[in-house]
Structure formats: C-alpha cells, structure tokens
Amino acid sequence: MIHCFKIKTRNLVLDVESGALHQVDDAAMEILLQMQNACGDSSQALLRELQETSPRLYSEIRALMEAGQLFSRPLTSDVHQHMENRKPVVKALCLHMAHECNLRCAYCFAGEGNYSLTDRGLMPLEVGKRALDFLVKESGARRNLEVDFFGGEPMLNFDVVKELVAYGRSIEGPAGKKFRFTLTTNGALLTEDAVAYINQNMDNVVLSLDGRPSVNDRMRKNQNGSGSYAKIFPKIKGLADAREQKNYYVRGTFTRYNLDFAEDVLHLADAGFKNISVEPVVAPADADYALREEDLPVLFDEYEKLAEALLERERAGKGFLFFHFEMNLDGGPCIAKRVTGCGAGSEYLAVTPSGKLYPCHQFVGDERFQADDLGKGFSSNDIVREFEHCHVFAKPECAACWARYYCSGGCMATAFYANDSILKPDKISCELMRKRIECALYIFAERSERN
Numbered sequence: 001m002i003h004c005f006k007i008k009t010r011n012l013v014l015d016v017e018s019g020a021l022h023q024v025d026d027a028a029m030e031i032l033l034q035m036q037n038a039c040g041d042s043s044q045a046l047l048r049e050l051q052e053t054s055p056r057l058y059s060e061i062r063a064l065m066e067a068g069q070l071f072s073r074p075l076t077s078d079v080h081q082h083m084e085n086r087k088p089v090v091k092a093l094c095l096h097m098a099h100e101c102n103l104r105c106a107y108c109f110a111g112e113g114n115y116s117l118t119d120r121g122l123m124p125l126e127v128g129k130r131a132l133d134f135l136v137k138e139s140g141a142r143r144n145l146e147v148d149f150f151g152g153e154p155m156l157n158f159d160v161v162k163e164l165v166a167y168g169r170s171i172e173g174p175a176g177k178k179f180r181f182t183l184t185t186n187g188a189l190l191t192e193d194a195v196a197y198i199n200q201n202m203d204n205v206v207l208s209l210d211g212r213p214s215v216n217d218r219m220r221k222n223q224n225g226s227g228s229y230a231k232i233f234p235k236i237k238g239l240a241d242a243r244e245q246k247n248y249y250v251r252g253t254f255t256r257y258n259l260d261f262a263e264d265v266l267h268l269a270d271a272g273f274k275n276i277s278v279e280p281v282v283a284p285a286d287a288d289y290a291l292r293e294e295d296l297p298v299l300f301d302e303y304e305k306l307a308e309a310l311l312e313r314e315r316a317g318k319g320f321l322f323f324h325f326e327m328n329l330d331g332g333p334c335i336a337k338r339v340t341g342c343g344a345g346s347e348y349l350a351v352t353p354s355g356k357l358y359p360c361h362q363f364v365g366d367e368r369f370q371a372d373d374l375g376k377g378f379s380s381n382d383i384v385r386e387f388e389h390c391h392v393f394a395k396p397e398c399a400a401c402w403a404r405y406y407c408s409g410g411c412m413a414t415a416f417y418a419n420d421s422i423l424k425p426d427k428i429s430c431e432l433m434r435k436r437i438e439c440a441l442y443i444f445a446e447r448s449e450r451n
Helices: 025-038 041-051 055-066 076-085 127-137 154-175 191-200 213-220 229-242 263-269 295-317 335-340 383-387 412-419 428-448
Strands: 002-007 009-013 021-022 094-098 101-103 144-150 178-185 206-207 220-222 248-254 273-282 347-349
Touching: 002 263, 002 428, 009 025, 009 428, 021 025, 021 428, 025 041, 025 055, 025 248, 041 055, 076 383, 094 127, 094 295, 127 144, 127 154, 154 178, 154 191, 191 229, 206 229, 213 220, 213 229, 229 248, 229 412, 263 273, 263 295, 273 428, 412 428
Parallel strands: 094 144, 094 347, 144 178, 178 206, 206 248, 248 273
Antiparallel strands: 002 009, 009 021, 101 220
C-alpha cells in the first residue's frame, strides 16, 4: 500500500509498510496515483504500459519495489499473530490525585474536574502507595515505569504527590525498576517552591492553556466565572522557563469556537513556549462547541497553514515544536507500539482516589469499564482481555487505512463514545489525524532537504 499526497509544491509518496517517504515529479505522481487506486492485475498492467512509454520512470519504480521501499510486503499476518499471542504487562498508571478542580472548563470530559461525583475527593496516601506497589507487581520484567499525576487538579493534593514520589524512589531500586513521573496541571496553584520541586522531580510536565486570552477565557474559567488566562499564563510560563524550555508541553484544546487554532499555537510560540500541543476537543456530538464534518476543510487548511508557519520560523531561527508534527521516520516506536498506541486497558490504567481501576482517564466514572480495583485480581478481568485485543488489525477501518502505523488506531475512548465500540474509530478524529500526519511528513521532507 502507498499513499500519495501533495502539500504546496511537494509531491510525496509514503510506502505504508516500510515507512519510506519519496518526493516525486508530476509524471511519477500521476502513475503512482493510478497504481495506488488500482487492484493487483490493473497495477501490473499499468507497469507494463509504463515500461513502453517511459522506461526511465519504469526502472526507477521497479528498483524501489525490489528494494522494499514501494508497494512493500504487508506485515499484517505476522504482526497480527504477534499481537494476538502477546502477554502485555502494565507499564503506566494515571493517578487521579483529585476528583476536584479549581477551574470550571466548559469542555472538560471529567465534569469540570469532579468526574460527575465519581469518587469525589482527594486520593489518600495509602491508595497511592498501593497503586505504585501494584504497578511494580504487574510490570513483569519491564524496568522503566511511568506515573502521571492527574486530576481534576492534582496540585490540590500536592503534599500527597510529593510523598508518593518519595515512596516511589524508595521502592524502585530494590524492585529493579525506574519510575518516570509526570504532572498534568492547569498551573493555577504554582508557587516558586512548587516550581522548584516539580523541576527537580518531574520528568515531564503538561501545562493547560488554550492559546489567545479570548479563546482560553471562553472555555477555561475560574470558579467565579472569570477567565483564567491572566492568572495562569505567568505561572506556567515561569515554570517552562525554569525548565529551560525542556521536558514539558503547554497543551491546549481547540473547539468550534476557534477553528483558526493555528493562531493560538502561534500565540503560544510568540509568548516564548517551545513545546506546544493544541488538540481537537473531545465532546458530545450535540455540544455547541463540538467539531463537525463540515468543519474539516477549514481545519485541514489550518494544519497546512500551521506547518508552513512552523517551517518559516525555523528558517528564521525562531523554531518551536508542535507535538503532532514531530515524526521520526528513521526510528520511532516498535511495531507493537505502532499498532496498539497508548495501550489503554492493558498496559496503561487509570486509578481513582478510592483505588478503582479503569482503562484510561477518559473512561473513569463509566462503571461499564471499571476493570477492578487495587485490592482485587487484575489479569483475568474480561475488560482487560477486550482491550488487550484492541489493535489496528482488529479494526476493519484501520486495517485498510494508510495511516495505521502512525495513529495506532486512534483513541479508544473517543471511538467508544462516538460509535459504541472501541474497535470503530471516530470519523472526524481519523480525518484530522490523517491530515496531521501528512503535514508531519511534509515537514520531515522539508527539514531533510534543508539539512
């Protein structure tokens, strides 16, 4: 399988199985487009015709095919068998330190931080310790383990966060493990002392801000209904600067109210942030701020606009990283990671303040997806088995999609709440992901030529 596309003046062709990316001229693009859309016999007929009409182009295409860089052999059966026979271990936990929040964000999937009253309150220290013990026990031979302190707002329970970091450090050596801690915060409670602690102890930080003040304040409000930008911006900028602009992301959300989200990304870049991620909103289809299919052409143009702006700034020595545009074609994740993604429900779990286990933070509160709790068994749970077998080759739409090794099948929670199945991806999410991947490949090609 190949995927042919054009951005600006670049004709690009991705060989799906090998990951090889080619830039071609218009004549090659025309014939490869025809071959992309043809079945096996028709494709061979096109090649025979090309051999007569353009021997040079024919020989170049044949050479790439023989080198396994064009129309390369599908990995489907081998990888599918591996995925069905694998025995995943838990490698990451999302610890819900607080089912409370000091903001009232209109689009919050967690019911403005309280998860619709599910396990309302703060995680006790003992529950957090049991969670870390559980992760060590269920991680098998895996050495590196990840823990994200999440909420609500985890800094409402910051003393317990610090105690859990200390506890993790005390057990990781004897257990032969290494914890990697992350904090996801809206930044409102940051102080100089907190920043110093975070920058010394957190391997990564996710800081929530949507972009321009008017955009942020429409959705991200304080408890009294006022906008949060003025209060939060200097705090998270101070933390990012104290980290020397490394090992963090400022993470925003765009909605139907700001389809021109590239302006929000550029606003954050102009403010001095070097690591930026602005994501499409996760929302019920009937929400007035939810994205719709008719918005897609505008959003596609916006991603291309952002890609070009990013490259222009790089050329001017003012570059920044946009999370969805960073793609490593020289290495990157192993094949198992490429087809399973985050590993929700089998390799990655969320833990509520009372110790309940869910496949991920977006399923928390939906009792259909409670995967047990820290005091019970785990590996035999039916929900776990369902998620273990959720990968791109188990999803018909994904198995036929050129982007499958880059999106890993998309978000399972988004799929379920759109289509009542973790195996049926959300259409809008897929369309946006494919466009982001095209832009990422375009940026890779531009950087490769420049370097």
